[in-house]
Amino acid sequence: MENLEIAIIDANTLTCMGLKNLLEKLLSGAIIRTFPDFPAFADDTPDMYTHYFISSQTYILYNPFFLPRKEKTVIMMHGAGTHTFPASNHIVNIFLPEQKLTEELMKFFSDNPENMERLPAEEDLSAREIEVLILIAKGLINKEIAEKLNISLTTVISHRKNITEKLGIKSVSGLTIYAVMNGYISPDRI
Template identity: 40%
Template sequence: MQSEDNLLKVLIAEPSAIIRNGLSVTLKRIPGSWIQPVEISSIENLEHVLETNKPDVLIINPNFWGYVDMTTVRAWSAASKLKIIALVSSLSSDVILKKYDESISIYDSPEDIKEKIFRLFDTSDTEKDKSSEESETLSSREKEIVVLVVKGLTNKEIAQKLFLSTHTIITHRRNIARKLEIHSTAGLTVYAIVNKLVGLDEIKDNFTL
């Protein structure tokens, strides 16, 4: 049995009970991890729990009971190294998301969520710059979508191929553009070739100079 000292304490601050409960169940079922989720439904409870429970991670909807300033939230926490993750369920401004240590989408797989959470603790403070760079690494699903995009598939075709909704594909593509700061198919094509995600022969019909 995992000791209490090794548990990763995660607060979930989300007004929707369905999303909040679903994420809590997902975190508990992640294989090979010892996550102790606590659900928060009000801003008053959030302040109290942050001050008394010393959580490791706060996963919060950026629109939780109106805009919540991250400086204030960190001040409430008794844990000096609190990691704050944005829980994205609708369109959010990149300017707002940059204030968080990481962001997850309600459409992310359990593997992607686990990877994003534990990546925040993989490096020491002396490797902060390296950690920041790695936080922009694409997930396996995002790489898969990049490959299909550069091969010329539409969002609808990608959704059908991966058995996902078109909205989910659009969300993934928005995240890819934010991480790579690439906003064109041509740019993604160059990225995919350089990083050996595809061969030039696979996309030659769609790649013109």
Template identity: 40%
Template sequence: MHRNKQIAIILPDTLQSLGLYSLLNEYFPPVEVNLFPSFDVFCAGGNDLFDYYFVQPETFTFNTDFFLPRRSKTIILTDGIEEMRCQQSLNHLMTKASQETIIEQLQQYLVTDTPNTSSGDNNKELSSRETDVLQLIAYGITNKEIADKLNISLNTVLTHRKNITAKLGIKTVSGLTFYAIMNGIVSGEEF
């Protein structure tokens, strides 16, 4: 017997929650959607029987211990291009898109039942040294300090940064930091 998909919407924005709730119930029945205004309220319920979690990037970042093991079931609501690039290894829903586009994105996750499976190790394409450099960039360490810490030349650090930027398609330090947090390279709690 087919069971209804259990969906948790963990958003402080009431209008966004109700809009998503309405779209899910109208276009993807039968689903059981539960609304939570915060992660704390969600945790107070004490149940982890959801098939999908819809959250803001901040909620994901501040609760990586919970969401990283469930990242294939987590859909992050984004509204910016930079955020989308940072989350290539995560399921995301563009909230400022047209209703038609949002429904298509939802269908990709809910109907086809193929959540992003490449999320396991998107940073696999980075070498271990590039991952070390990315980690230090996320902590706000300067290029010179990175060179000193890793016992490599400044030119080597610059080359690693160039390669990281090329591989990930992310040019800003904030974008790289966000990527590092989302992919478990650094912990969001450390910031």
């Protein structure tokens, strides 16, 4: 496990210290640095790290950086449940008991990438469904979407139904987070 350089990016000092302590016990010789926020991390040399452990909030805010690096990125989740994160992201539930958390962390450093926990893949959205999703994220209602895309209101409703079924996300806020996290729209365009 030599030559591993790991960045932990989270505003929660205890989370950073605890995860760093666990990783140091598991990975002798690894270099582990903690950062309170993304700007502090960006001031370092971000691409030198083999893994990034980040909070879900950091992922949402800075996904233009992390999305193309998702193989190296591990999102620290606060408990289990339904997630609006893109498929194939690596996740770790930091509310697990120490022994189980240790086992989960080791999966990220095994030679077998199949061991890594990933969120299940959702069905792909069509190009038109992505257009509708972007307009939903921008706050447009069905009638406005129909006018903007020059399609019928019934077609918009059908696309929305397909999107929510494929993604398993029903709320506008959940769809908006999904659109941002998948890079369909940047947070400043919402």
